[in-house]
Amino acid sequence: GENVEQHPSTLSVQEGDSAVIKCTYSDSASNYFPWYKQELGKGPQLIIDIRSNVGEKKDQRIAVTLNKTAKHFSLHITETQPEDSAVYFCAASKNTDKLIFGTGTRLQVFP
Amino acid sequence: KAGVTQTPRYLIKTRGQQVTLSCSPISGHRSVSWYQQTPGQGLQFLFEYFSETQRNKGNFPGRFSGRQFSNSRSEMNVSTLELGDSALYLCASSAGHGNTIYFGEGSWLTVV
Numbered sequence: 001g002e003n004v005e006q007h008p009s010t011l012s013v014q015e016g017d018s019a020v021i022k023c024t025y026s027d028s029a030s031n032y033f034p035w036y037k038q039e040l041g042k043g044p045q046l047i048i049d050i051r052s053n054v055g056e057k058k059d060q061r062i063a064v065t066l067n068k069t070a071k072h073f074s075l076h077i078t079e080t081q082p083e084d085s086a087v088y089f090c091a092a093s094k095n096t097d098k099l100i101f102g103t104g105t106r107l108q109v110f111p
Numbered sequence: 112k113a114g115v116t117q118t119p120r121y122l123i124k125t126r127g128q129q130v131t132l133s134c135s136p137i138s139g140h141r142s143v144s145w146y147q148q149t150p151g152q153g154l155q156f157l158f159e160y161f162s163e164t165q166r167n168k169g170n171f172p173g174r175f176s177g178r179q180f181s182n183s184r185s186e187m188n189v190s191t192l193e194l195g196d197s198a199l200y201l202c203a204s205s206a207g208h209g210n211t212i213y214f215g216e217g218s219w220l221t222v223v
Contacts, residue, residue, distance in 0.1 A: 043215050044154075046211060091154075098159060103153050
């Protein structure tokens, strides 16, 4: 069935360093790949998304890359700050009908 | 512009009872979907509604049901609650096929 694997499950970085989270999806028909940030006690907040007709997208310190052949997509956060600390989820879907989520990455940024 | 609004935010129910959760989507959004989040199973899709019709359904028992009203507001109902139904229930909305999905803050359900 549909599946999204996400690694690593936890990631600790020093403030100012970069963080990379990787996801692999199983359904080759997936064409939409959002990333969400979830802080304690809150709902997931969309931080960036990419569609299958684009290989890379950037928004300030955040970028996402997509490799359709390998069915991989990654989140890159540069110049990390303590407020980036949260749980990050990747997801995949076909036409945004139903999101299949990864298992989450807990990012800790130490000052 | 207001985001996705869910009520109630927190509730405690007893095993065997039923619960109804409410969701108001972002203005203009006609698609509403529901997800269950637990530490063990993560984020799992429950169902999605568009223009009052259920378009997609996840792998949950029939005790989980939902509906959407003509103003796009949605409710989900869980009957005969079990301890394992304790979770954060998240509502999300979008303008429809191919559009970005935005989540609400969720309803925390505890079953005792």
